[in-house]
Amino acid sequence: xxxxxxxxxxxxxxxxxxxxxxxxxxxxxxxxxxxxxxxxxxxxxxxxxxxxxxxxxxxxxxxxxxxxxxxxxxxxxxxxxxxxxxxxxxxxxxxxxxxxxxxxxxxxxxxxxxxxxxxxxxxxxxxxxxxxxxxxxxxxxxxxxxxxxxxxxxxxxxxxxxxxxxxxxxxxxxxxxxxxxxxxxxxxxxxxxxxxxxxxxxxxxxxxxxxxxxxxxxxxxxxxxxxxxxxxxxxxxxxxxxxx
Numbered sequence: 001x002x003x004x005x006x007x008x009x010x011x012x013x014x015x016x017x018x019x020x021x022x023x024x025x026x027x028x029x030x031x032x033x034x035x036x037x038x039x040x041x042x043x044x045x046x047x048x049x050x051x052x053x054x055x056x057x058x059x060x061x062x063x064x065x066x067x068x069x070x071x072x073x074x075x076x077x078x079x080x081x082x083x084x085x086x087x088x089x090x091x092x093x094x095x096x097x098x099x100x101x102x103x104x105x106x107x108x109x110x111x112x113x114x115x116x117x118x119x120x121x122x123x124x125x126x127x128x129x130x131x132x133x134x135x136x137x138x139x140x141x142x143x144x145x146x147x148x149x150x151x152x153x154x155x156x157x158x159x160x161x162x163x164x165x166x167x168x169x170x171x172x173x174x175x176x177x178x179x180x181x182x183x184x185x186x187x188x189x190x191x192x193x194x195x196x197x198x199x200x201x202x203x204x205x206x207x208x209x210x211x212x213x214x215x216x217x218x219x220x221x222x223x224x225x226x227x228x229x230x231x232x233x234x235x236x237x238x239x240x241x242x243x244x
Contacts, residue, residue, distance in 0.1 A: 004039065007084075011044060015078040018114045019070055020122040020174065022056055030055035031082075044082045049075050071173065073196040074122075077115055091116035093199075098133055098142040106135035107220055108142075109206075110164040110188075111199045112172040117141075120196040123175035123183070124157060129164050130199050136210035139203050161186050168220045171202060189216060 004012070016027045028039070034051040035043040052075050093116070111130040112121030121127065131143040145163050153159035157179040164170060170183055170190045183190045193202060213221060 008039060008041065008044065011081055011084055012039075014127070015081040017125050017127055018074045018077050018081070018121075019052075019056065020074075020125050021069070026056075033058075041084070045084070047079055047082045049079055052078060071120075071194070071196065073120055074114070074173075077120070092144060093117040093130070093141050095142065095144060096140040098140050103133050103135040103138055103140065105221055106133050106138075107169060107217075108132070108167045109134050109169045109171065109203065110145075110167040111202070112170070113199065117199045118196060119171050119173070119193055119199050119202050121173060123160065123170070123172045123179050123190075126172070129160075131164065131167060132199070132203060134203055134207065136207055139200070139207075141199075157182050161188070164188065171199075189220075 012027060012031070013024055016022055016024045019027065022030075030052065031039055031044070031047065034055050035046050049072070056070065109132045111119050111132065112123055112126035113119060113130050114121045114127045117130065126147060128147060129145045130141060131145060133140045133142050147160055147163065150156045150159040150163075160179075161182050165186050165188070167188055170188050171193050172190060173194055173196075174192060175183065175190055180190050209217060213223075
């Protein structure tokens with residue numbers, strides 16, 4: 001079996017992390033079949049989006065790679081990792097000062113992310129969580145939490161849950177049933193946003209929900225049972241879908 005240099009191994013590992021359901025060994029197998037052996041810098045830089053899409057698809061039984069369940073943006077990001085053009089931390093937003101009580105009537109939200117300030121991560125494979133404190137009129141990025149140590153944990157999903165256990169809401173591109181159950185048991189409300197979107201843009205859209213929060217959110221905000229009942233009647237009908 002080929003011994004990869006640390007740099008090549010890191011590039012392949014990062015690419016694997018943004019391809020849900022594709023572990024490192026599976027990705028290496030795809031790379032061997034598409035660009036040949038042994039793998040080196042030149043071969044990784046020759047990988048294309050089509051290579052990955054069709055290669056992963058053939059491994060999953062999808063001949064044309066159309067139904068592999070991995071978004072195009074994630075495949076493009078994986079290619080950039082393989083090329084060595086992404087180091088995993090470029091373009092990250094700046095953490096803003098925050099102490100408890102700075103934003104009254106606010107909630108804490110974790111966003112699964114693989115690059116920059118984007119909501120583009122799947123719960124079980126995202127590289128980091130961006131943690132925001134959000135009120136109806138303000139938001140602050142208060143932390144960025146790497147998930148790199150999750151792979152060495154006995155329960156990777158539980159490790160990720162514990163990373164964000166102080167949050168009340170989680171935005172992800174996708175999340176599996178068992179993982180969602182652990183998130184919900186930790187009193188975190190998971191919300192799927194399948195399309196890649198800027199974290200700030202997603203949160204600005206979510207701020208509209210403060211006007212008439214559904215009962216679960218009113219409870220997070222500390223509203224009384226009577227207030228929650230009123231909110232449920234006043235809600236304009238917009239429904240937030242949670243996985244699990």
